[in-house]
Amino acid sequence: MSTDVAVIGAGPAGMAAATLAAELGLRTVLIDEQDEPGGQIYRAVERASRGSPLGRDYLAGQALAAELRAARVEYRSGATVWHIDPAGAVSLAERDGAADTVEAARIVLATGAIERPMPLPGWTLPGVMTAGGAQILLKTAGLVPAGRTVLAGQGPLLYLVASQLARAGAPPELILNTAPHANYHAAARRLPRALWPGRRALWKGAAMIREILRAGIRVRREVTGLRALGRDRLARVAWDGGDIAADHLLLHDGVIPNVQITLALQLAHEWDEAQLCWRPVVDAWGRTSLPNIFVAGDGGGIQGAEAAALMGRLAALAIAAELGRFDEAECDRRAAPLRRALARERGVRPFLDALYRPAALAPAEDDVIVCRCEEIAAGQIRRAAQLGAQGPNQLKAFTRCGMGPCQGRLCAPTVCALIAEAHGKPLAAVPPFRPRAPYKPITVGTLAESNTLIAKS
Amino acid sequence: MRRFDAIVIGGGLVGSAVAYGMARERLRVALVDEGDAAFRASRGNFGLVWVQSKGRGAPHYQRWTRLSAEEWPKLAADLGERTGIDVGLEQPGGLQLCLGEDEFAARREMMEQMRREAGNFGFDYRMIPRDELAGMLPGLGPEVAGASWTPYDGHASPLNLLHALHRGIADKGGAYLPNSTIANAAAAPDDFRIVAGGDEIAAPKIVLAAGLGNAALAPLFGLSAPVRPQRGQILVTERARQVWPMPLGSLRQTREGSIMLGSSEEDVGFDTGQRLEVMRNIARRAVRSFPFIAGLQIVRAWAALRVMPPDGLPIYDQSERYPGAFTANCHSGVTLAAAHANAFAPMVVAGALDPSLDLFSARRFDVPAAA
């Protein structure tokens, strides 16, 4: 099938981009691998009720979902994108294995963020999962962990998930905050400029912490030496100076852009030293180094859900102008209020980036598993880096790291940090992984039957 | 300026095998290599130690390949002992499947020609008809008419091999200089100086094993290496329990259980992009060979550039103008690794290539001179 715009990802950026594109008269297809809109931040939001323990900010996503449903968007849910041809063909696989291709004049990648991996001793034990994962279980199925739960790490989801679990009747026992002392200093320096633009976010953050303390959840700060202990599953959580029996350990070390597809397409990327991640180079409209491909939302750098929706709309406006719906002047005129709102959203960012800086990007212990898929430990990676591997792609050859089904999604940041450490180089100097198609697994049969009308690569 | 006994340009399978072979003979070797984002045919390899299709019309290539296959167990044992890395060599023989009677007949003709050309050296093969083949290979597709088999074929882990060679070189005191593109080179008989990655290094011997980079480098050293890129794509499935007793030419199951699907050839220049149509054709042929493969998931795939001489045969040469300069070029870096480490490298150490490699010289491309 052929369309004007293909939007990949139904989170806030994707929903907003698709809705506006359709309203502006563009033929629009929205492709997402989940069955419901919302991405991860607004996952299952359409089904949420007013008293949801997930809170008002989460419920705000219902408006975006409702607008999407009302718009004339061809919404392909349950469809996984496994290849994008830079010329504009998107190959997708449905849940039953059927293959399809969408040819689009413009593509908007709105694939959002993933949690930063947090390798520590014992993190692969059953009973250890991400804080975001526990949040998804609560959002999608009203499930909470039974037994003793410990939350550990730092970043936007740490206190948020604790407060949501508490409201849902399953407060965690303990929060182990690993944010180092330096974060608080650096954040404090940025607080004055963040106070006005970020006033709502800061107020909510303070309220959340009050809620947690009122619920009797203990908080330890500047925690070091975190490890998960147990034989076939988690039994205890230990840290420098303490330990506790636990049934669940929820880890969180911040969020980073999901750059799997942008890297596979070999778009230009740059290292973001403030957020310690790679992100695609985009202009003020979300245009990438390829003229027909845009990025909107956290996939282009972490800026939050509200900013994501605004960037989705800016991309839709730019595309509408490019495809002749109005001229540049009109495009700028319509974009103006969005840009003002975006500037406000971005005002608190330096404060948050300083506060949410991970303590370390690579585990000190050699026996910590870094590549979960292939079970490769940090020591093996260090040795291969010392043997001369200059980057993660060369290192993949020596260690199989990155060859598993996740194609480096969970190990890339750690691997690059280990290489940087071994060579005494800055993180910006270690190139990222190069993922390839299929971006997610597809069967040989699906590929054999896939529609490949486009002849070029 | 750092001085070595030998410089090898290119840290892929060819360069590292040659460097290892020389290091083993107590030469102080500098292995000069590019960075993380190089073309690196060695990383895109299928992993076959393949003999049966090598050298139709060129029996010297078949003999060189057979020599390598015979040396392979020694190289594997040596590397295993020295580095602790198992390169996963298995040489149970190999099958090349033929879809349809025409393919089977054409393959039989090819095997017969190989045997004729081999003369007293011999070439042992069997054409296995479908019924017998189906007993060896469960799930064989109905279109498979049969296969050619020789006892010489096998497979190994190309990545473990590369890793082991690098570790072996380091273990023998070799120096690895990565991120080094050649900025400057000066050649004189038995005296070579290059500036690479900001370092100046010198040696009385130099071996150009830079793959596609050899084409531009060779003339600086009085050599010729007219290699061109040929793209190949590979698909890899999820891990499965072992299902075949030997490699099947364009299908191969690794020790870890993943099944690799090939093969393809495209002339697209220096483009390592993946073309869906090619991936689809690989998938289709695999499903025709074994219908059950349709249900396996592909977890990764890639495209890589083979280093292809004009007639497909390796180029081995020594410079007449600058004695001490050598070059090695081929698209079968895994198969020929043992020959490179155990035969070619000692020749370089001795200072001259054996006359048995004369036919591999690039002089064969000078048509007017040969006429």
Next chain:
Amino acid sequence: MFRLRRDADEATVEVEVDGRTVLVPANASAAAAVLVAGLDSIRETAVGGAPRGPYCLMGVCFDCLAEIDGVPNRQSCMVPVRAGMRIRRQRRGRAVQPNEH
């Protein structure tokens, strides 16, 4: 082990997890069903045979691979449950049925 939160208003369906019949929320994923059933892990890694359970719940980590309705190595967090679904442990590499297709 995960349980329904208090005040949850979720319809449930019956599925089979490793031979055990379990009632799970109708909108749960197969990975969630595994956690509701109280299983610690749903797979053994291909290389080392180590037990693994769902980790990210959003299709990124591939640690929740399970055999679902006879099909091996499926990301169970990406598969919504339906009544009667059979979810089984994924033991290392998948089996291959050469004569069934």
